[in-house]
Amino acid sequence: MSSSPEKLVYMANQIGKFFQSQGHDKAVPGIAEHIKKFWDPRMRKQIFAHLDTGGAGLDPNVLEALTTLKKA
Amino acid sequence: MSLIQEIDFGTPRSKSEAMVTLTIDGQSVTVPEGTSIMRAAMKAGTQIPKLCATDMVDAFGSCRLCLIEIEGRAGTPASCTTPAMNGLVVHTQSERLKKLRKGVMELYISDHPLDCLTCAANGDCELQDMAGAVGLRDVRYGYEGENHVFAKSGGAPNAAWMPKDESNPYFTYDPSKCIVCSRCVRACEEVQGTFALTISGRGFDSRVSPGMSESFLGSECVSCGACVQACPTATLTEKSVIEIGQPEHSVVTTCAYCGVGCAFKAEMRGEEVVRMVPYKDGKANRGHSCVKGRFAWGYTTHKERILKPMIRERIEDPWREVSWDEAFNFAAAKFKGIQAKYGRDAVGGITSSRCTNEETYLVQKLIRGGFGNNNVDTCARVCHSPTGYGLSQTFGTSAGTQDFDSVEDTDVVMVIGANPASAHPVFASRLKKRLRQGAKLIVVDPRRTEMVESPHVKALHLPLMPGTNVAVLTALAHVIVTEGLVDEAFVRERCDWSEFEDWAAFAALPQNSPEATAIMTGVNPKDLREAARLFAIGGNGAIYYGLGVTEHSQGSTTVIAIANLAMATGNIGRPGVGVNPLRGQNNVQGSCDMGSFPHELPGYRHIAGDTVREQFEAMWNVKLNPEPGLRIPNMFDAAIEGTFMGLYVQGEDILQSDPNTKHVVAALSAMECVIVHDLFLNETANYAHVFLPGSTFLEKDGTFTNAERRIQRVRKVMTPLNGYADWEVTIMLGKALGFDMKYNHPSEIMDEIAALTPTFAGVSYAKLDELGSVQWPCNEKAPEGTPVMHIGGFVRGKGKFIITEYVATDERTGPRYPLLLTTGRILSQYNVGAQTRRTGNVVWHAEDRLEIHPHDAEQRGVRDGDWVRLASRAGETTLRALITDRVAPGVVYTTFHHPDTQANVITTDFSDWATNCPEYKVTAVQISPSNGPSEWQKSYEEQARHSRRIAPAEAAE
Incomplete structure (x- = not known):
């Protein structure tokens, strides 16, 4: 693994995989809350910047969670 | 001060609740049934002479010194083996007894040297005491005959x-x-x-x-x-x-x-x-x-202990010994400079799980209050952070549920990813004692550890492939659910039923059966089914686990799976059961409790919560940042990226203990000021600019909190050789940075912790002195602490079942790296070995060895004791092979106690999804014969040697 944003995308997708089995409706807020609670602001800023450029590599639930988190 | 004399009652305590009353030397004594007459007498204050009896072991009755007379009984029975009974009338001294005892002692002494004056036990010899007690004045047999005494x-x-x-x-x-x-x-x-x-x-x-x-x-x-x-x-x-x-x-x-x-x-x-x-x-x-x-x-x-503060501009320079003031001012100027240049969030610190609660609390206070950010983390990041996450999600609190005494009431013990015989030896002894009494043991571990087979202990061993914990635990759940072994009454009463139903439906899926998962886990489905049945219906079931659970990509998921299993079988909330993380370092529980994680304040409360944060702001008189800070691996990434440039590390050798050493080296090298506060010039200090000498546990007052949440006093027995206890050093560093913290004694720090942390509200040094120790939560509801948690209900309310889907780690074996490396500890060494390598313990373990199965060794032409090259995608090192079938084919194992091996050059960046706890336990590797140290080892050794130079002091004028 190299440095961000690839690493952050990887970490976000890892979180997404845990929540996946809980279904879309629980997974999206679950992922968003986890990132909000545990990622420092600079990490969130970086992943949001990546989101702004299309969010390549992010799994669908993760992409949606980050989108809602960014708006909040 | 005087020597604490503990009373030796001669035989162990009886646990019986039925009481019996007897008369000893005219005094009435009431004791639990099963108590020996010797112990009963001691309770009444009468010490019957004895040699072979001591209360740490069962009575043996061999020395014949503790003889007594019982009215109505013939002879002179041994008081150690004769149980107290209602109505007995016992005499401990009579002419006949005196004569018998003197005769016994005379025989003992006839084959014992009379060099008492120069004997090491002089003043602490029970034989001498007994000779005095029975009035021995003469040994009629002489010393000329057959004896064991003279060469x-x-x-x-x-x-x-x-x-x-x-x-x-x-x-x-x-x-x-x-x-x-x-x-x-x-x-x-x-x-x-x-x-x-x-x-x-x-x-x-x-x-x-x-x-x-x-x-x-x-x-x-x-x-x-x-x-x-x-x-x-x-x-x-x-x-x-x-x-x-x-x-x-x-x-x-x-x-x-x-x-x-x-x-x-x-x-x-x-x-x-x-x-x-x-x-x-x-x-x-x-x-x-x-x-x-x-x-x-x-x-x-030890002579290598550093006792004077040292500084240097660049890590290529030799160290320069300076006064404490100069060191603090240098460090403060650097940190202030970094914050001015890169922003407030560009510095942080790491609290030590080897230091006291009070010291850890002060470091996080300095970072949150003085640095003005939440970039604080601790070594628990790399060990039990998934425990914190997993147990708080499911039960509502981040700690083990039992005390160690609980094991005495356990019927089935499941040990997962832990080797207590090596890493928690005293608990292992207590566990083995219970196993010898008949409790059953299940061991889930890739290796056949010392726990699997030891004298009079034989475990049901599930030797899984590293990285498949979740699959094995879910398969255990599958058996319990599909064979109707769930404790439904418990689940209905204590847990959220609909979450349970979702979980049970998931566990019951055919793909989670032992038979379907065996291809990944390598575990025999028949053994797995037997283990599941045993745990579910074998009586009180307790789970003990270690870093083999947490240090994986799915570490947190595994902790959740363990909690699910305990809830489904009703094994929570009473003695003998529970979920028990075996914590690695002396105070890693405490460092977590004390707010060492970047997202939470002491007592596991998120920094974003306004009410709690405002309490701390009021007490500390400073505004706190509501955003979570960086975790250790995130700090390293940020350092390489150029946004994190200063680090204060207390009592932790991150360079040796954290994974992917090259990555850590790059991160530390990128920083402008690293402050290491430690006993020795550890590996991290090779990249440091300021060295603050630390103090040992013998040199300071404070408290440690162990794996059972037990808060115990650490008491100063000698003046710190370096001049100051660690808590004093942190206060002085804070002062240089303009952040005042005023305490005269660690007890005052504990009072502040108690005032701010509900689970610690009842803790004070006075109470610890009175009770010896307390287990948190200790507050109004539980003034003497809480040995067993979740009695009658979970801390979070209803226990929460969470689905645990197995996701294979991305660290995969392949043609280039076909073996899986897993890492662990050995009994005689501790963690990075900074302490134990500087003791006589090196005779047992002078180097890290690579355990490899004979089949894998044979294929590669490796013989026992050969040097081998161990390579992964992250790096390579060399060490000597140890051929053993303790590890399965395809799996190799080593320890990480020695910096010249640097096992962590091999481990990778992969980490737990929830907490970033590194995946130490699974690395794809290849091994091959080797002639000597790798290039990395050579250059590392050279850098370390160069970096440890201390400039000679300038001559006084």
Whole structure:
């Protein structure tokens, strides 16, 4: 693994995989809350910047969670 | 101050609740049924003479010194083996008894040297005491006959005499002083559970024999010290006592090694430690110890300890010794400069799980309050952070549910990814004792550890492939759900039923069956089914787990799966059951409790919560940042990226202990100021600009919290050699940074913690002095603490079942890296070895070895003891091979205690999804024969040597 944003995308997708089995409706807020609670602001800023450029590599639930988190 | 004398009751305490009353020497005594007359007498204040009895082991009845008379009974029974009964009338002294005892002592002394004045046990010898107690004045038999005492008899060598065995680094065995009371043999069996000692021969030929008449060091002996403690004479004696003499005062304190938290008496002469003796009233260890706590404390006075502060501009420069003030001002100027240039969030710190609660609390306070950010983390990040996450999600609190005493009520023990015999030895001894009484053991571990097979212990072993914990645990759940073994009444009452139903439906899916998952896990489905049934319906089931659970990509998921299993089988909320993380370092529980994680304040409360944060702001008189800070791996990434440039590390060697060493080196090298606060120039210090000398647990006051949430006092027994306790150093660093923290004593820090943390509200030094220790939560509801949690209901309300889908790690084997490396510990060494490598413990483990299965070794032309190159995608190192079938084919194993091996050059960046806890336990590797150190090892060694130079002090004018 190299440095961000690839690493952050990887970490976000890892979180997404845990929540996946809980279904879309629980997974999206679950992922968003986890990132909000545990990622420092600079990490969130970086992943949001990546989101702004299309969010390549992010799994669908993760992409949606980050989108809602960014708006909040 | 005086020497603490613990009463020896002669035989162990009876747990019976039925009481009996008898009369001893005219006094009425009431004791629990099953108590010996010897113990009952001692309770009444009468010490019956004894030699082979001591209350750490069961009665044996061999010395015949403790004889008594009972009215209405013939003869003179031994009081140690005769149980107290209602209505007995006992006499402990009579003409007949006096005569018998004197005769026994006369025989003992006729084969014992009379060198009392120069004997190491002088002043602490039970044989001497008993000779005095029975009034022995003469030995009629002389010393000329057959004996074990003299090297020569009548000018000829004495075949019965044996020389001293001094092979063990910490104690000697002098057979000439042995009275063959068997206390050492029984201590080794009953207390330690190693069975290394026996009595060889019969009658006059009887000798204490380590193994098959081997030396102590050459035998199975694990050097726990129980035999030395049990010995009533100078036969087994600490070398430190031989060298120094008998101690004159003692202080009760807490061991600074693993998370068991053994209580010890530091026995002192002035400010010199004579020996450390486990304290019977210690509720974690109940009078037992291991080789580390008992003996390996000599690092305190090791010549390599750094006692003066040092600074340097660049890591290429030699260190320069300076005054404390100069060091603090230098550090403060650097940190302020970094914050001015890169922003407030560009610095942070790491609290130490080896330091006290008070010291840890101060470091996080300095970071949050003084640095103005939440970039604080601790070594728990790399060990049990998934425990924190997993248990708080499911149960509502981040800690083990039981006390260690609980194991005495357990019927089935499941040990997952832990090797207590090596890493938590005193708990292992307590567990093995229970197993010898008939409790069953299941071990889930890739290796056949010491727990799987030990004397009188045979576990049901599920040898899984590293990285498949979740699949195995879900398969266990599958069996429990599909075979109708769920404790439905418990689940309906205590847990959220609909979440349970979702989980049960998931667990029941055919793809989660033992048969379907066997292809990934490598576990025999039949064994797995048997284990599941045993755990579900075998009585009280308890789970103990270690870093083999947490240090994975799915570490947090595995912790959740463990919690699910305990809830589904109703094994929560009473003695004998529970979920018990075995914490690695002495105060890693405490460092987590004290708010060392970047997202939460002391007491596990998120920093974003306004109410809690405002309480801290009011008490600290400073505005706090509501955003979570960086975790250790995130700090490294940010350093490489250029946004994190200053780090204060207290008592933690991140370079050696954290994964992917090259990545850590790059991160540390990128920083502009690294402050290392430690005992030694550790590996991290090679990249540091400021070195602040630390103090050991013997040199300061404070508290540690062990794996059972037990808060215990650490008491200062000597003046810090470096001048200051660590808490004082942090205060002075804070002051230089303009952040004032004022405390005269650590007790005042604890008072502040108690005032701000609901689970600690009832904790004070006065209470700890009164009760010895308390387990948090300790507050109004539980003024004496909480031994067992979740009684009657979970902390979060309803227990929460969460689905745990197995996701294979992305660290995969392939043609280039076909083997899986997993890592762990060994008994004699501790963590990065900074302490234990500087003690006599190196005789047991002088280097890290690579365990490899004979099949894999054969394929690669590797023989036992050969140097091998161990390579992963992250890096490579060399070490010597140890061929063993303890590991399965395809799996290799090593320890990480030695910096010249640097096992973490091999480990990768992969980490737990929830907490970023590194995946130490799974690395795809290849091995091949090698001639010597790798390039990395050579350049690392060169850099370390260069970096450790200390400039000679300038001559005074």
